[in-house]
Amino acid sequence: xxxxxxxxxxxxxxxxxxxxxxxxxxxxxxxxxxxxxxxxxxxxxxxxxxxxxxxxxxxxxxxxxxxxxxxxxxxxxxxxxxxxxxxxxxxxxxxxxxxxxxxxxxxxxxxxxxxxxxxxxxxxxxxxxxxxxxxxxxxxxxxxxxxxxxxxxxxxxxxxxxxxxxxxxxxxxxxxxxxxxxxxxxxxxxxxxxxxxxxxxxxxxxxxxxxxxxxxxxxxxxxxxxxxxxxxxxxxxxxxxxxxxxxxxxxxxxxxxxxxxxxxxxxxxxxxxxxxxxxxxxxxxxxxxxxxxxxxxxxxxxxxxxxxxxxxxxxxxxxxxxxxxxxxxxxxxxxxxxxxxxxxxxxxxxxxxxxxxxxxxxx
Numbered sequence: 581x582x583x584x585x586x587x588x589x590x591x592x593x594x595x596x597x598x599x600x601x602x603x604x605x606x607x608x609x610x611x612x613x614x615x616x617x618x619x620x621x622x623x624x625x626x627x628x629x630x631x632x633x634x635x636x637x638x639x640x641x642x643x644x645x646x647x648x649x650x651x652x653x654x655x656x657x658x659x660x661x662x663x664x665x666x667x668x669x670x671x672x673x674x675x676x677x678x679x680x681x682x683x684x685x686x687x688x689x690x691x692x693x694x695x696x697x698x699x700x701x702x703x704x705x706x707x708x709x710x711x712x713x714x715x716x717x718x719x720x721x722x723x724x725x726x727x728x729x730x731x732x733x734x735x736x737x738x739x740x741x742x743x744x745x746x747x748x749x750x751x752x753x754x755x756x757x758x759x760x761x762x763x764x765x766x767x768x769x770x771x772x773x774x775x776x777x778x779x780x781x782x783x784x785x786x787x788x789x790x791x792x793x794x795x796x797x798x799x800x801x802x803x804x805x806x807x808x809x810x811x812x813x814x815x816x817x818x819x820x821x822x823x824x825x826x827x828x829x830x831x832x833x834x835x836x837x838x839x840x841x842x843x844x845x846x847x848x849x850x851x852x853x854x855x856x857x858x859x860x861x862x863x864x865x866x867x868x869x870x871x872x873x874x875x876x877x878x879x880x881x882x883x884x885x886x887x888x889x890x891x892x893x894x895x896x897x898x899x900x901x902x903x904x905x906x907x908x909x910x911x912x913x914x915x916x917x918x919x920x921x922x923x924x925x926x927x928x929x930x931x932x933x934x935x936x937x938x939x940x941x942x943x
Contacts, residue, residue: 587803596808597631616774617644617928624937626804639900645721646926652886654679659881661692669703670718700732707744719746724776727838730845745875755862761793770796770814782834790820801826855895894921904934
């Protein structure tokens with residue numbers, strides 16, 4: 581298959597739906613969590629829940645990097661954007677995420693220095709072109725984007741671009757999955773594992789899910805046929821395993837060059853996740869030899885204690901224990917034009933997916 585339309589063939593999708601219906605045990609409810617926000621969007625966009633058996637329950641997980649970024653990180657970014665001769669360079673989604681008391685979008689309207697870029701390399705180029713300004717890139721995201729940020733720091737040191745730094749908020753997926761798999765209150769039978777992250781880290785880092793927690797797992801692609809086939813693979817697993825559906829991209833060992841870039845620049849640290857709390861060794865920090873490019877060290881942002889947005893249940897949505905439809909703010913006070921929580925901001929957020937494709941169910 582070479583073209584995206586072939587992964588959206590209605591006949592194949594219908595046949596897979598029939599195979600899934602034939603394979604399920606009608607006396608059992610299957611709770612499968614799709615970890616990646618791109619999976620969530622595809623599931624809603626193509627109406628896959630509507631063609632699955634009623635005893636298959638798909639749960640959205642914490643795979644949206646913007647959504648799991650805690651308020652205090654946003655607060656630090658806002659503080660930096662308001663400093664003299666500092667420009668905060670960021671992905672577009674981050675601009676609208678509410679912090680404890682404001683957002684980068686609101687602060688920019690008041691004169692704060694915020695620039696939307698498409699990559700860390702774009703931010704580095706901004707630093708080259710503005711040597712009299714400090715450029716701080718907001719380093720958020722999982723293993724998918726971390727290698728590119730690592731490379732920007734390596735290049736900046738090599739070229740002696742001293743006005744470039746990164747506010748590191750990167751997180752790693754396996755540790756969050758360990759927390760979810762061990763949560764007795766979250767009844768998950770299996771995981772649709774993220775394709776983008778897995779392209780970097782491979783399949784091996786997930787093996788504990790099958791061995792220790794006895795969870796069925798499939799690394800899934802993002803098109804409707806990928807997702808339907810992955811669900812069928814989950815149901816048909818004879819024993820818990822880490823299967824790869826996304827074979828056209830994923831290998832067991834991942835991308836060695838990308839992994840080496842990460843190891844060269846970053847080291848493990850505990851990290852705070854919105855909704856999940858602090859997870860040991862689930863984040864990254866910039867190593868000492870690259871600390872000249874660490875915005876946390878360079879500027880020591882001074883912020884007030886963070887606070888949650890009252891009434892927002894984004895944290896529970898990210899944990900998979902509630903859906904957006906259970907939020908009193910959803911579709912009323914919290915809409916894409918006026919997001920109360922991060923899950924409504926990001927194009928990968930569960931609330932954004934529900935609002936765009938299923939808001940009618942709320943009322």
